[in-house]
Amino acid sequence: MKKPSAFARATARAAVTLGTAVTLAAGTVAACAAADPAPPAAAPLAGLTPLQLAGQRVIYSYTGLTPPASLLSRISHGEAAGVIFFGGNISSEAQIRRVIKTLEAADASPHNPVRAPLLLMTDQEGGEVRRLPGAPAKSEKQIGQAAHPGAAATAAGEGAGANLLGVGMNVNLAPVLDVYRKAGDFDDQFQRSYSKNPRVVSRLGADFIRAQQKAGVAATAKHFPGLGAATAAEDTDTGPVTLNLPAATIRGVDEFPYHAAIAAGVRLVMVSWAVYPSLDPKRPAGLSSVIVGRELRARLGFTGVTITDALEAGALKAFGSIGHRAVLAAGAGMDLILCANGSAAEGTAAMNGMRTAYHDGALGHAAFRAAVTRIIALRRGLPG
Numbered sequence: 001m002k003k004p005s006a007f008a009r010a011t012a013r014a015a016v017t018l019g020t021a022v023t024l025a026a027g028t029v030a031a032c033a034a035a036d037p038a039p040p041a042a043a044p045l046a047g048l049t050p051l052q053l054a055g056q057r058v059i060y061s062y063t064g065l066t067p068p069a070s071l072l073s074r075i076s077h078g079e080a081a082g083v084i085f086f087g088g089n090i091s092s093e094a095q096i097r098r099v100i101k102t103l104e105a106a107d108a109s110p111h112n113p114v115r116a117p118l119l120l121m122t123d124q125e126g127g128e129v130r131r132l133p134g135a136p137a138k139s140e141k142q143i144g145q146a147a148h149p150g151a152a153a154t155a156a157g158e159g160a161g162a163n164l165l166g167v168g169m170n171v172n173l174a175p176v177l178d179v180y181r182k183a184g185d186f187d188d189q190f191q192r193s194y195s196k197n198p199r200v201v202s203r204l205g206a207d208f209i210r211a212q213q214k215a216g217v218a219a220t221a222k223h224f225p226g227l228g229a230a231t232a233a234e235d236t237d238t239g240p241v242t243l244n245l246p247a248a249t250i251r252g253v254d255e256f257p258y259h260a261a262i263a264a265g266v267r268l269v270m271v272s273w274a275v276y277p278s279l280d281p282k283r284p285a286g287l288s289s290v291i292v293g294r295e296l297r298a299r300l301g302f303t304g305v306t307i308t309d310a311l312e313a314g315a316l317k318a319f320g321s322i323g324h325r326a327v328l329a330a331g332a333g334m335d336l337i338l339c340a341n342g343s344a345a346e347g348t349a350a351m352n353g354m355r356t357a358y359h360d361g362a363l364g365h366a367a368f369r370a371a372v373t374r375i376i377a378l379r380r381g382l383p384g
Helices: 006-011 029-035 050-055 069-076 093-107 140-144 149-167 198-214 247-254 256-263 289-299 314-319 322-332 344-360 365-380
Strands: 058-060 082-084 119-122 218-224 268-271 305-308
Touching: 050 344, 050 365, 058 344, 069 093, 069 344, 093 149, 119 365, 140 149, 140 198, 149 198, 198 218, 198 247, 198 256, 218 256, 218 289, 247 256, 268 289, 289 322, 305 365, 314 322, 322 344, 344 365
Parallel strands: 058 082, 082 119, 218 268, 268 305
Antiparallel strands: none
16 A cells, blocks of 8 residues: 555554554557566466456455455455455454454365465554554654664564564565655655665665565565655545656666565565556556566566555546456556455455456456466465
């Protein structure tokens, strides 16, 4: 997710407690498919129905402290990749551990043909953007300004990993690798950027990634190719954002930290919903096969799992229904579709849209199955 949600903004001003944890087209599909990393030879997809294949690309969300029966049913029938948690889902560490055990029990159902841990994720960036109390307490900006920034970034990654793993989560939607430009801009207003210097962001982001993944929690570098140039008012959660930057600037500044993140083995990359006209003048990055396929996959060589930002974002209001947005994102090369509006029905709509497109051939089968193979490989490599 890009920033604190409305709930997060309200609670971020208060002390973090267990009861109130701080809350969250140029190009073609063929071009993206050509850049897609080849899946492992023994792809674990035998017997999966089109509905299950589509469900394996969806991250669900829900409202309140108890996951709904509909979500548990999706999980138990192999129709979900995982779940994202927000502050409103957490009242205590003991409570969220119980919830996660319930989700894991559904995942272990004999009706589920996918034998792999769920992706259980949150935004535990540090500073204001934390869904759980505790580490990392420092924001990225505070880390960048520390006397020993590298040590601070490493400690933050270790702390985030231990904190999430302690309650049973295995994916963190962090670190933010945006290179902010001005004081008080989109990232800086919540201290979500390490520095204005892309080399500093590169170094500290890689330190965080290595430390967190060593602790057993997958890291997610975001928001590719970068939201550092966005002003405070430019928020893709609420509406379209266009960042008119030369391609040379995007590649030399905003994408620069991703070289080190990929070298550090980052497991996931989240792609932004902003439009970058010098790369693709028509579509937001997460719907652009040029940006996902050419920039991230081919130019930077990322072979891990891609994940969208929230599918319900206002930036996508011109792109139709949730199901249609999911199909566009999948066709552009996004592996995981993040449905974060707090309703399991949103995830179901995304799944059904992709299932229909897969069945009708609108989404190519080879690329679709390669995406699911990457997702299941990620899941099998995580604790759960």
